[in-house]
Amino acid sequence: MRWFIVVAITTLLLTLALPAPAKERTGDVIVVHGLRGLVADVYVDGQRVLEGFSPERTTDAIQLPAGEHGVEVREAGQPEDADPLLAGAIDIGAGDHLSAVVHASRGGEPQLTVFSNSLSQLPAGRSRLVVRHTADAGPIDVSVDDEMLASDLSPGRQAARRLRQPSHEVMVAAAGQPQPLVPPADVRLDEGTQTTLYLIGSQGRDSLGWIAQTVEGIASPPGGVPSGNSGLAATQPLPSGAVPAAVAGAIVMVAMLVRRRLTAAAR
């Protein structure tokens, strides 16, 4: 008994003292370009990681050590020491998956907004739709298939929903207004994928529109395959097999009785 307690305490200490796995010391960031009219060079921690980045594109995931990292955006072709058009810091936690969005602020200035992508596994058959407000526009109402997803969503905010069907219609209107700000977007969602829509552009300049980014690898397989209900292919006699056994037994007994009678009659 005593050794058991010792083992239990040791296990507890081990669990408490073990450092986090090494792979959890980095996070991923995707840069999303939602600022029309700018072809950009993107710098991370002073290094130019992407040249000639056009609007309405997203980068592959950049894996960075956990901690704070500097992001700078310059017009394409500008020297490294030129004043950046946009500079910001991204604080990456271990295991994070972030989207850093270059977009127009409420006043039309370049702005960097960082969103965290939830990478929780989706149940089999589901997709996740995320809508993010990154436009030069006031608060918005967002609906999916005529059902309200978020009302009065301010710039820099997001709303999300899990959905089953692949095809959806996303509508956006100025908060409290019935008329859509942009024509409804037809969105096709891939199962087991997170699709994020960014509202970009400017309400004042009538240039609002959508761009999208997907995150894969969060699918779950079905839990099983139910594919039979009648027992025609059963491999073993089962408890309810007692019934046929009793019938067989009865037949044998009747047969024996009949035989004895016949034998008696023959004598």
Added chain:
Amino acid sequence: MTNATGTRGTACAFMVIGLLLAGCGRQVVEAQPAATASPAAGARQAGSGQAASGDTASSAQNEASQPKPDAKAAGSRIPIPPIGSTSARLSDVNPEAVLAPTRLRVPAIGIDAAVVPVGADATTGEMAVPPDAATVAWYRHGPTAGERGSAALAAHVDYNGRQGAFFRLRELPLGAPVTVTLEDGSAWSGVVQDVRSYDKRDLPVGEMFARTGQPVLRLITCGGPFDRAARHYRDNIVVSVAADA
């Protein structure tokens, strides 16, 4: 006796804790270079005037492979390889269509059946095999036949007292040919590599419905002992089919 065991156990525990602390110490030491690298990178960024002129993308690659003598300052940065980008236009993000299987033929056990795409049951989360004996179902969220990963086709072994499309699946001999026709009329064919039975509770669903790895086709049905009260087979029978060599 118990005392002796106790003493040994305690000694053992202390040894383990000792090892553990040693391990932790090393962990901290290992972590330090990474921790110092970050501020250095920050300082580097502040003084970006000294940046090496020319193609930064290629200089980043140099750092990753070999620290050059003239790149001393740059060497303290965390090298980030050049990254790619993809279109974020809504029309480009829409998922690509997968060619659905439409027909399955397994001559060895007389299967020549239509295939329909199915998803996952909304309540149970299981593969939504349709409620009829004759239809073969394809899990449409996974790969199609011939694609990377595991293409899953399932059918009932029996349904409401009738033999199902996969009634004789368990009899399939190794090497038997299997052909799947896709919706564009093309065909994929393979041979049986493996016939296996799993207790349903232990069915490796991650493997059965894998979306990556070598292309394999799986034919899945029920089998094994039958619980008449629950109308439920204990096992799944799984036939794995690999492409013709």
